[in-house]
Amino acid sequence: MPLWVYDLSMARAATTTDAFNAVAEPRRRQILDLLAAGERPVGELVELLGLAQPQVSKHLRVLREVDLVHVREDGRQRMYRLNAEPLKPIHDWLAKYEQSWNKRFDLMDGVLEELREAEEQDGNDN
């Protein structure tokens, strides 16, 4: 599954200068969520978002400028798809932290197994 980078602070107005600012806008995050399931024509996005076409096109333009979505022509339709690559440095950063907790919890699995066995043993003795 792809990952999402969301700016939750909303401390400053979103700009189009980089991927992180581009996803600061809730509607654009929604668009990325929808595209995570696969490529979609713009008309489908308009329908699913319940927004006017010009608004959706504006958001898509912002996402394209930072390379978070790719577009291709398919007959008369424009098909949009997700490109999660610009979010990768952030993913890598968090993955290391996640990995360190996984190591801890894996060791805890071993401790828990011993505790369970000890309980079963007690049960048999009684």
Add this chain to the structure above:
Amino acid sequence: MATTTSGTAMVTLPADNQILITREFNAPARLVWQAYTTPELIKRWWSGQRGTVTSAEVDLRVGGKWRYVMVADAGFEVAFRGEYREITPTARLVNTEIFEGIPDPDEHPSLVTTTFTEKDNRTYLEMLCDYRDRTDRDAVINSGMEGGMQEAMDALEKVAVTLA
């Protein structure tokens, strides 16, 4: 004997000053609680194979203090400490957490709420860490790393991540 199914921890950033860690365990909540709060048992998992836990002090009562010390394989010492705020045995634990490896550690406490939810003899653990601000949170995430991620850190000044 029940089989151990090694689960996978999920780390998400629900708000810009928070980290949420979740993990499922193949054991009832009373055992997960025991592993989580008993010094001799904490010593066996808390270092996560990155070193040796040399000390685990647990005074498990409201207002009681805790402190864990680990000597990493690389040679340096890592210590965390805090105070228990809320204790509901086998279900919920609220404590402060201070990372001693930073300047003025007492100025940067976090509040950690851990819940243990049992279902069908399995336990779903949820650990929500609340930091003073984003800078504190990011420092903690970064503490587990070898460095060289300044680029990503800069980006993260404005970003929260959710893995889906």
